[in-house]
Amino acid sequence: MIQLQNIQLLRGGQSLLKDAQLSLHAGQSYGLVGRNGAGKTSLFKLLLGELQPDAGEVQLPPSLRLAHMAQELGDISRTAIDHVLDGDQPFRQAETAIAKAQQEEDDHALARAWADYDQLSGYTALNRAQQLLQGLGFAEADWEQPVASFSGGWRVRLNLAQALMCPSDLLLLDEPTNHLDLDATMWLEAWLKNYPGTLLLISHDRDFLDQVVATIVHLQQQQLTCYRGNYASFERQKAERMAQQQSMFDKQQAEIAHIESFIRRFKAKASKAKQAQGRVKALERMELIAPAYADSPFSFRFPEFAQTSSNLITLNQVSVGYKQPLLKANLSVLQDSRIALLGPNGAGKSSFIKTLVGDVPTLAGQIVTGEHLKIGYFAQHQLQALDLQANGLLHLQRLKPQASEQELRNFLGSFGWQGERVFEPVKNFSGGEKVRLALAMIALQKPNLLLLDEPTNHLDLEARHALTRALQEYQGAILVISHDRHLLRQVVDQYWLVADGQITAYEGDLDSYQQQLQQMVQQQAKARQAANKANRETDKDNRLTAQDRKQQKREEAAQRAQLRPLKKQLAALEEKLDKSQALMAELEQQLTDPNLYTDEQKQQLRTLLDSQAKATQEAAELEEKWLLCQEQLEQLESQLAS
Numbered sequence: 036m037i038q039l040q041n042i043q044l045l046r047g048g049q050s051l052l053k054d055a056q057l058s059l060h061a062g063q064s065y066g067l068v069g070r071n072g073a074g075k076t077s078l079f080k081l082l083l084g085e086l087q088p089d090a091g092e093v094q095l096p097p098s099l100r101l102a103h104m105a106q107e108l109g110d111i112s113r114t115a116i117d118h119v120l121d122g123d124q125p126f127r128q129a130e131t132a133i134a135k136a137q138q139e140e141d142d143h144a145l146a147r148a149w150a151d152y153d154q155l156s157g158y159t160a161l162n163r164a165q166q167l168l169q170g171l172g173f174a175e176a177d178w179e180q181p182v183a184s185f186s187g188g189w190r191v192r193l194n195l196a197q198a199l200m201c202p203s204d205l206l207l208l209d210e211p212t213n214h215l216d217l218d219a220t221m222w223l224e225a226w227l228k229n230y231p232g233t234l235l236l237i238s239h240d241r242d243f244l245d246q247v248v249a250t251i252v253h254l255q256q257q258q259l260t261c262y263r264g265n266y267a268s269f270e271r272q273k274a275e276r277m278a279q280q281q282s283m284f285d286k287q288q289a290e291i292a293h294i295e296s297f298i299r300r301f302k303a304k305a306s307k308a309k310q311a312q313g314r315v316k317a318l319e320r321m322e323l324i325a326p327a328y329a330d331s332p333f334s335f336r337f338p339e340f341a342q343t344s345s346n347l348i349t350l351n352q353v354s355v356g357y358k359q360p361l362l363k364a365n366l367s368v369l370q371d372s373r374i375a376l377l378g379p380n381g382a383g384k385s386s387f388i389k390t391l392v393g394d395v396p397t398l399a400g401q402i403v404t405g406e407h408l409k410i411g412y413f414a415q416h417q418l419q420a421l422d423l424q425a426n427g428l429l430h431l432q433r434l435k436p437q438a439s440e441q442e443l444r445n446f447l448g449s450f451g452w453q454g455e456r457v458f459e460p461v462k463n464f465s466g467g468e469k470v471r472l473a474l475a476m477i478a479l480q481k482p483n484l485l486l487l488d489e490p491t492n493h494l495d496l497e498a499r500h501a502l503t504r505a506l507q508e509y510q511g512a513i514l515v516i517s518h519d520r521h522l523l524r525q526v527v528d529q530y531w532l533v534a535d536g537q538i539t540a541y542e543g544d545l546d547s548y549q550q551q552l553q554q555m556v557q558q559q560a561k562a563r564q565a566a567n568k569a570n571r572e573t574d575k576d577n578r579l580t581a582q583d584r585k586q587q588k589r590e591e592a593a594q595r596a597q598l599r600p601l602k603k604q605l606a607a608l609e610e611k612l613d614k615s616q617a618l619m620a621e622l623e624q625q626l627t628d629p630n631l632y633t634d635e636q637k638q639q640l641r642t643l644l645d646s647q648a649k650a651t652q653e654a655a656e657l658e659e660k661w662l663l664c665q666e667q668l669e670q671l672e673s674q675l676a677s
Contacts, residue, residue: 036060036645037082037099037205037233039259042091044077051077053257055091061204061648064227064234066244066266069254071467071495075237078254079103079207082235100232102203104211105194111183115173118182118193119164122200126152126160155202156663167196170222170556171215172380188214199226206230209237212518213492216380220518221549222556231655239496241266242520263632333471333501334449336478337411337509343370343483344405347512348391353400355383355390362387363400364538366531368484370405372512375523377541377548378533384516385414387538388486391514411482413490418469423462427452427472430461434479443479450475451498466493474502483511491519520545601668608661615654622647 037059044052051074059065067075080086081093083103095101102122113121121127129152136145152158168178171192177185182193191214198206212220220243227234227247235252238244244251244266251262251269262269348368355362361383368374376384389395391402392412422430431443447457450471461469470493477485485506491499499519506513506526517523523545530548532541541548622643625631631640 036094037096038092038094039081040092040094042081042093043089044074044081044086045089046074046077050257052088052254052259055257055259057252057259057261059205059233059235060644061233062231062651063250063644063648064230064248065236065250065252065261066248067235067237067252067254068239068244068266068269068496070497071465073254074257075254076209078259079209079235079237082205082207096204100202100204101207102198102201102205103207104191104198104209108182108190108194112181114179114181115168115185115193116161116164116178119167119196119200120160122197123155123160123202125155125202126157129155129157156659159666164196164200167199170219170226171196172219174381192219195223204232206232206234207236208234210239211236212238212240212243215518216384216516217377217518217520218379218552220520221552225553231651239491239494239499240519240521241496241499242524332453333451333498335474335498335501335505336449337485337505337511338478338481339510340409340481340483342407343511344407345370346403347372347405347408347484349403351401351403353390353402354398355387355395356398357386357395362533362536362538366538366540368512368514370483370512372514372529373527374512374514374529374531375527376514376516376533376538377530382533384533385488387533388412388414388488388514388516391486408484409480409482410484410486411477411480412486413473413477414488415492417473418466421461421469421472424460426458426460427475428457430472430476431479434476446479447475450478467495467498470494471498478505485509485511485513485515487513487515487517489517490515491517491522598668598671601664601671605661605664605668608657608664612654612657612661615650615657619647619650619654622650 039055039057042052042055042057043050044055067078069075077086081088082095083101108118109121129148132148133145133152136142136148156163165178169175173189173192182190185193195208195211198208211223215223220240224243224246227236234248236244236248246265248265249263251264251266253260253262253269253273262272264272346367346369350364350366353364355364364387376387378384386395390397392410427447428440428443431447432438432440435443444457451468452459461472464472470490474490490502494502499522503522503525506522513526515523515527530541530543530545531538543551625643626640626647630636631643
């Protein structure tokens with residue numbers, strides 16, 4: 036168990052945590068949420084040892100293996116696949132030990148090094164690294180490219196892959212989906228569901244949290260509060276708690292008003308002065324209940340446009356690309372269209388939107404636009420085009436010089452800038468603040484078609500909620516690329532699939548698309564495993580000499596003798612695994628009892644959670660042993676068959 040006890044943390048004169056408590060149980064998954072600047076990343080640094088608490092204690096198990104996404108890249112001349120493999124340091128150390136023993140011709144050390152290599156699943160390391168790269172959207176041709184050849188967002192993906200490659204008991208991930216597309220986000224979600232260790236995740240993606248975590252840790256008012264369940268459950272519990280808190284606050288305020296009234300009336304009277312003084316001391320001792328704070332600082336809105344066209348854009352056999360055709364389309368965007376683009380990374384989704392905007396010319400075909408078409412375009416590269424020296428108010432004044440300052444200040448206020456903050460220069464803005472300013476600039480121009488390329492990147496949960504509400508109320512057409520499935524489910528009603536050089540209407544929903552994606556990934560993984568196996572066998576055959584062939588025959592005879600005990604071992608492991616899974620199911624059923632989550636049953640709950648964590652770990656170990664045994668058996672059978 037990982038425990039934070041009475042933690043106080045100060046940063047830059049600001050108190051982020053005060054007497055905060057947190058317990059993380061082995062094998063459980065946690066989502067850390069809270070407003071930007073509340074201290075979520077600083078909490079990660081506490082666990083990593085990069086920060087020390089100003090008071091309190093951080094208790095970590097002595098042999099804890101911890102993995103997290105690095106901020107730096109190290110040697111950028113290394114290939115992508117080597118960078119990912121570097122995440123498994125024990126594997127790299129075993130490789131080094133083997134090379135050293137071979138160089139020194141130390142047979143004993145070599146045997147020990149190969150045994151360690153086998154124990155560390157070294158034979159599957161390359162395949163695991165390839166799966167990570169493929170899942171995160173890297174084409175096979177990119178695996179051998181140097182890290183230096185990738186852009187910033189892709190380098191972040193490489194560091195994420197390296198963190199996932201690292202054997203760990205605790206995995207810390209800070210906004211891992213920020214630079215991922217929808218396909219990669221869905222893949223990461225599935226990977227994390229199978230992660231056997233303790234996961235602590237910072238994310239502003241509601242659907243991602245709902246699917247991955249089982250407990251929400253809310254950082255608010257310098258405290259850490261745990262809510263059992265996913266993010267949707269957290270929202271319900273928080274609303275109930277706030278309603279109860281508001282009721283308690285109202286009652287306390289009535290009690291305070293009554294006491295103060297008594298003090299005012301009788302403090303001057305000698306017969307009542309002692310009682311009045313007692314009331315004063317009672318007020319001083321009273322622990323004040325904070326009023327529930329539920330209002331968001333954001334109320335995004337896209338003002339109604341003056342006019343529109345029934346058919347905003349028509350694509351007639353349009354060919355999209357830069358120098359060579361990438362996509363072909365024959366579709367229409369109507370005045371009430373609400374469309375999301377689906378498809379793998381690199382298929383051309385962003386290029387298609389750039390073509391609609393006019394940034395990329397068509398290679399063939401015709402784009403017919405409506406008479407009153409007015410586009411509002413958002414993409415991440417536009418954030419770099421903001422004037423760093425100008426403030427938010429000046430950006431809006433340049434777009435609408437005839438508007439009064441107060442009108443523009445009110446408009447900026449709905450996007451999160453109140454008071455003197457409207458005069459703060461853009462150079463001081465965070466990524467999320469730049470996104471909000473870009474969205475405000477688009478909204479001010481009253482477009483009747485919004486083209487949005489990943490608009491939720493860098494936005495926190497409250498800002499994403501405000502954007503979702505604004506898009507729901509928006510009267511125009513929408514064409515969006517986003518990995519935020521909650522936004523897509525709430526805003527769009529039509530999907531276009533960008534794949535295999537075509538843009539076509541997709542008849543399914545997000546769930547069916549995810550199932551289709553998972554099946555494709557599994558098929559690719561099987562094909563790659565088969566190819567890796569064939570390559571190893573080919574290399575082995577090419578190295579064989581006449582003497583090697585005699586030795587091979589002796590080894591094959593020994594391998595045939597090994598089949599029987601391996602099959603017996605496999606059956607025994609299957610029996611143990613069935614029992615372990617039955618125990619996990621029983622514990623999971625017990626944990627659904629709501630009576631467990633009372634103060635009286637706290638010890639029983641802790642015991643059950645510890646038992647669940649132990650059972651999960653045991654099941655993971657048994658499954659790993661079973662997979663290793665199965666792989667050994669398949670290898671022997673394959674070798675004998677060949």
